[in-house]
Amino acid sequence: MSRVLKRMSLISRLLVVISIGLLVSSVVAELYGAKLSTEFSRNVPANPQLASLLAIAALTSEGRVEVTVEGADNVYYLKVAGDPFLLAQQFRSLRLNVSNVRSNLDLRAGVSFTSIQVESNPFLVQALSLLGNVIPITEKRENVSRISERIRSDASLLIIAVRDTPGQIKYDIKYRIEEYDRLSAPQTLIASFLMIALAVAYEYYRRANNKTS
Amino acid sequence: MSLRTYYNILYVDVSDVLRPPGLDVLILLVAALGSALVTIQPVTSPVVATRIALDPTLFAAALFLAVRGSAGMAYLIQSGIVNVYLTYPIGKVPLAVLLIISRVFVPSLIVLAAPLVILTLLLSSVMLKGPEKALGLYLGFFFQASLYGLLFLLFALRSRSQSTSGLLSVSAYFAYVALALILQAIGRSIDNELVRKVGDAMYLPEMVYSSYMRGGVETWQILFVPTIVVFLFVLIVWYFSRRFEVV
Numbered sequence: 001m002s003r004v005l006k007r008m009s010l011i012s013r014l015l016v017v018i019s020i021g022l023l024v025s026s027v028v029a030e031l032y033g034a035k036l037s038t039e040f041s042r043n044v045p046a047n048p049q050l051a052s053l054l055a056i057a058a059l060t061s062e063g064r065v066e067v068t069v070e071g072a073d074n075v076y077y078l079k080v081a082g083d084p085f086l087l088a089q090q091f092r093s094l095r096l097n098v099s100n101v102r103s104n105l106d107l108r109a110g111v112s113f114t115s116i117q118v119e120s121n122p123f124l125v126q127a128l129s130l131l132g133n134v135i136p137i138t139e140k141r142e143n144v145s146r147i148s149e150r151i152r153s154d155a156s157l158l159i160i161a162v163r164d165t166p167g168q169i170k171y172d173i174k175y176r177i178e179e180y181d182r183l184s185a186p187q188t189l190i191a192s193f194l195m196i197a198l199a200v201a202y203e204y205y206r207r208a209n210n211k212t213s
Numbered sequence: 214m215s216l217r218t219y220y221n222i223l224y225v226d227v228s229d230v231l232r233p234p235g236l237d238v239l240i241l242l243v244a245a246l247g248s249a250l251v252t253i254q255p256v257t258s259p260v261v262a263t264r265i266a267l268d269p270t271l272f273a274a275a276l277f278l279a280v281r282g283s284a285g286m287a288y289l290i291q292s293g294i295v296n297v298y299l300t301y302p303i304g305k306v307p308l309a310v311l312l313i314i315s316r317v318f319v320p321s322l323i324v325l326a327a328p329l330v331i332l333t334l335l336l337s338s339v340m341l342k343g344p345e346k347a348l349g350l351y352l353g354f355f356f357q358a359s360l361y362g363l364l365f366l367l368f369a370l371r372s373r374s375q376s377t378s379g380l381l382s383v384s385a386y387f388a389y390v391a392l393a394l395i396l397q398a399i400g401r402s403i404d405n406e407l408v409r410k411v412g413d414a415m416y417l418p419e420m421v422y423s424s425y426m427r428g429g430v431e432t433w434q435i436l437f438v439p440t441i442v443v444f445l446f447v448l449i450v451w452y453f454s455r456r457f458e459v460v
Contacts, residue, residue, distance in 0.1 A: 002233060002234045005233035005237055006232075008233075010227075010228075010231055013233060013236075013237055014240070017237050017240045017241045017327070018240075018244060018327060018330055018331060020241055021240070021241055021244035021245035021248065021327065021328075021331050022248075022331050022334055022335065024249065025244075025245055025248040025249040025252050025331055025335060026252075026335065028249040028252060028253065029249070029253070029335070032253050033252050033253060034252065034253060034254055034255035034256075035255070036255065060254045060255065060257075060261050060265070061254065061255040061256065061257050062257045062258070081426075081427050107253065107254055108253060108254065108255070109255060110254045110255045110256065110257075152258075153256075153257060153258040153260075153261050153426070154258075154261070154426045154427065177257070178257070179257045179339075179342075180255045180256075180257050180339065181336075181338040181339070182252065182335055182338075182339075183334065183335050183336075183337070188334075188335065191334055
């Protein structure tokens with residue numbers, strides 16, 4: 001193999017190597033590649049002293065997120081830049097008492113869901129408004145609030161749910177990825193073969209030229 | 214002194230640096246694995262895709278520059294090939310520039326470009342959303358790799374020993390990365406913005422990425438690594454032209 005490579009020009013070698021790399025990454029993508037939607041649900045305890053926060057962070061993807069929040073008396077949301085790990089730091093810098101941080105990463109959907117419990121106080125919403133524009137949900141049906149928002153890469157949707165009495169808050173999230181597309185396996189195969197053919201043709205041309213000169 | 218002479222020296226040295234099968238295996242691995250890392254996630258931004266693919270590639274590029282660039286240069290000195298180069302009818306300054314191009318710039322450009330080419334083919338609809346941003350981030354990675362490569366080359370010229378320059382290069386790489394992390398940590402713990410920002414600025418790809426994704430990056434932070442690159446470039450050319458003589 002090494003002897004064959006030594007006879008080839010740099011351009012041909014790069015073409016062959018890149019075509020093999022393209023095939024390998026295409027096979028990985030077909031077997032374990034990105035998925036275009038995901039769902040997540042979680043029940044969290046809440047009471048008047050303990051508000052619940054849910055951060056949906058589009059780490060690598062972007063798309064539309066639909067959230068239903070059940071069992072909360074007041075629901076607010078805001079969009080912030082950065083991932084949930086940065087958010088936890090920002091909460092601490094706002095002197096909010098953060099506890100019970102639980103994160104679920106869905107790598108194949110490029111999104112993470114993090115639930116956080118925050119010590120509730122009358123200035124919680126005011127403090128969070130320092131991070132972004134806090135929007136209250138005013139319309140509720142059968143104690144269920146709905147949020148539908150588009151989030152872009154490296155941004156998070158933060159939902160704050162507060163209960164006036166002790167109980168559970170249930171989150172149901174559907175996330176649909178938008179604006180994602182990649183070459184199909186047959187297209188990749190054609191592209192790889194074209195590159196190898198180009199390398200062979202170039203080598204043939206180069207050697208023919210060397211012989212004549 | 215014609216351009217042909219420059220081209221011949223550059224061609225011979227580039228052929229030595231990029232000889233098979235080392236480069237081929239490295240590119241195959243970094244390109245396939247770097248782009249596979251991207252395809253297992255639904256990446257919709259060219260900046261994010263470039264970052265995911267090139268972060269591990271930069272590590273591979275640094276090792277390649279330490280072995281082929283730095284230790285390879287020490288071998289050229291030990292074996293007397295540099296003395297042969299010095300007998301060519303070109304000045305020492307252009308020769309130093311040619312050696313920097315062939316030992317640092319060309320390998321960095323090629324190793325870092327390989328995963329990007331695969332990504333551009335595989336995720337063309339994503340990558341073509343902002344090709345200038347992907348290119349900007351690629352340049353960020355290129356400058357970072359060049360910084361490592363120039364530092365390694367300086368060690369090779371100074372030590373003139375393959376093993377010493379190889380060891381110094383790998384040590385310097387880890388020291389640089391650790392120093393950046395330490396400055397960031399210290400800056401955060403003592404709440405000193407300047408120290409933290411210097412730590413951040415030591416990794417140019419992060420600065421370019423942040424400026425595209427979040428903003429809030431200062432101009433001096435973007436110029437920090439390129440300035441060190443220019444300084445090391447001038448230092449190497451100066452050192453080579455002063456310390457190397459035709460024997």
